Amino acid sequence: RTLEGAVAMAPNFNSPKQALEQGVCGQHGWSSRYFQDPDTSRWCVEVRWGVGSSQRQVFVSDDESDAASKPGIKKGHAAAATVALEGLTEILRAANVKPSRTIDETFGPRFDATCRVLGGGHGFENGWDALWACAPSVVAVDVEGNQRTPPVLVQVCARVGADTLCVLETPSVAEGLSENLRRLLDDDAIVKVFCDGTSGADKRSLGVRSTCNVLDLEHVATELAGATGVQRGLARILNLAWPDATVRVTKDAADKSSVKFFAAIERGTRPPLSGLHDIPPDVVRYAAMDAWCTLLAHQGLQLLARREGISIKG
Template identity: 60%
Template sequence: MAPSFNSPKQELEQGICGQHGWSSSYFQAPSSRWCVEVRWGVGPRNGRVFVSDDVSDGASKAGVKKGHAAAATVAIAGLRDIVYAANSRQNLTIVEAFGAQFDHTCFVTSGLEGWAKLWEINPTEVFIDVEGNQVTPPVLVQVCVPFRVFGEQHDRSLCLLEVPNSSRARRDPGVSEDMNRLLGDPKITKVFCDGTSGADRRSLGVVDSDNYVDLEDIASSLVGATGVRRGLARIMNLAWPNPEVRVAKDTRDKQSVLFFAAIEQGKKPRPKELDEIPNRIRRYAAMDAWCTMTAYRGLRQQAQHEGLLMTD
């Protein structure tokens, strides 16, 4: 059954923009007519301003409400073909859309050997995801780093997995000395997809001086802000637009979510070693960090193509 909405503005923001990770911004033109700009991608080609005939008083709450509703009504009609095209794409989960590429290009590692390889790469940017971020220390930390292989056209990447252990740490999150060094190095940019909650960063004790950026903030700077966080899947669609495929969060696969949630809730013992986490769940977790890297690079490519500065 199709969802019902209380107003045209709610339909535009929740039923259209919220579903796809698009942004909407309302304003009054110099003529006092109410307008809304909707952006569905990076750059001026991927957006449009819809102008209504309403000139309600912008100084009153009732006037703003009426003006927003009028502008949203025009936008809904004007976006019909664009929304139809977006909804007609094949829905694939992140694993379905990018799993083969991840398996082919990403080397998953851990421990001292993994850290030695990471430091050999000498990264200036790393891409971090955290599982079990509602407890301290977190349950699992994933760090992805791109690197070049001589003679190959495309980059490969290394994804290091670490199970924090509070007994061996100087930092609160209980991570290894190598992880401490990485998180605290101001010369290395740490990229998260964390949103307003900041749960991943908080679980690792990352502060502003540790030099981090967030994909949610970058996406907002390029495509416009949204009322709720976009999430990694929607950001991937913005970073790598595909006329045939729309990437969606896998709502069917609850195994990974339930695994870490059970640990956070104390229903399952915390793993002490990486091999206590099933292979399938490790792969799923590693892909989150890899997708953070892939989305970041896609957004940067989109920004460069449009001549835009990518800011956080």
């Protein structure tokens, strides 16, 4: 049978497992776990497409291949994946029926209406004064140009009542991070939320070594919804965090031009920044919105965790 609204086996995928892992789980940020039932020896795969027991299912095949051999494992995984592809048809249809929208299309108007963006750093204290005045317990931290220490740009976003504040700091190579940013990073009473994944490059570029009250959305998503073969990324984590949204969020194509801007400064082919005035307005907005979306994703994951009786920081 063809999997209506799901994936086609040929010519895109060479095996049922590849179709499940790349065509389904990889596209949506779902997790999969293969195992052999200890009682029946049948190969199974558990697929998790959200948070909670209602958002997962174990698919059981008839295959009892030997788990002690590579051919047996390969055959068992393929059999379990075949059953899963068939069983996930309706769930996939529900996911795929949502129109795809970029992060900017989905959240841009709300960001523009509710987020105040201010400069921070040496000689630009107004942003930090505003942030300290709101006494944040949780902040989202994002970094651009993280292959050097200090990084090219640091974005810190916090809630201010129903709205948000984003402070953007341009550290200088000579002076490093501002006193205010170091104070924030050293304050264990404030939860710092990153979307840094397994590389940890953002945290390293800031010199963050302590794990006390430091959260990574990739790790939180794995704890709540299972491990994935590749990092979910911010867009898929937003989809996980807000499952009732009417659209499926995808990464913005504009990311590439903004990343190139900061990479050129990192490489020295563009002059170093002396402040936010050296950054094009659309790039400032992109950078601030990254931190804002990180905070929004944390909020959604926290609500889901609370519903499931799971405790996460913040």
